[in-house]
Amino acid sequence: MPGDAIMIKFQNPELGLSPEQIARIRESYGADVPLVAQYGHTLLGFLGGDFGYSVVSGTPVSRLIADALPNTLVLALSGFVLAVVVAVALAVTATLSRFAWLGTALRALPSLFVSVPVFWLGIMLVQLFSFQLGLVSVINPGPIEGLILPVLTLAVPISAPLAQILLRSFDEIGAQPFVAVVRARGAGAGWVLGRNVLRNALLPTLTMAGLLFGELIGGAVVTETVFGRAGIGRITEQAVSQQDTPVLQAVVLLSALVFVVINLVVDLLYPVLDPRLRSTVRGRKAVSA
Structure with missing residues (x-):
């Protein structure tokens, strides 16, 4: 820098x-x-756990990170949960819709959401819900009220690729022979989707979700700056503008650790969701024994 x-x-x-x-x-x-x-x-x-001191303020960097991290984690987790809910709702509704035009429209929404810049979306949400409709205050909001628009700003772009992966997985798994057998036995579309398709479709979606959750930390830089929230994004923006190298180094290290931990969690969840992987692991243990 x-x-x-x-x-x-x-x-x-x-x-x-x-x-x-x-x-x-x-x-x-x-x-x-x-x-x-x-x-x-x-x-x-x-x-050794020593991140040094901020050149600008003289405050230990570890203290700055500890003060800012909880706010960013709350924002990122809330945005991630909402993104998953929106993605699943879009994918399920588009798949089960009896109206072809509705299914086509819902399948086009993720492509639109992907192309929306985070900073533009945040400004538009403030303009609409705060200045035009007056539903949410951005001036001295309460703890919950202050999360609504930032969470929406993070969730909308993240929900788009999740919905795309889910829709593609629904189509691929829905064409498998075992699904045709279940349908031939008289199972309804909702039953087949919930009991047979959704569980198998979660595996590729889980990988994408892990990567996107790590990206939420990066998205928080823009979101927290737009909404004036205290957090990792805010101190990152200040560190870049003030050339505060120790703070920026600690933030980069923290972001890398988040990616590593999330990918580890995703790998550990694979055998839980896919019984075939558990059988493979047991077979290897039996052979080695």
């Missing part, structure tokens, strides 16, 4: 610091050594 937060902050003429004093400050932050040495020192600090 271009720029030097230390020089930007301490070279201010109003502070009246001499070049020698600024050099000592740079030395205290470890900014006077080569980049390779700085990288090694930072990596060792991360392994």
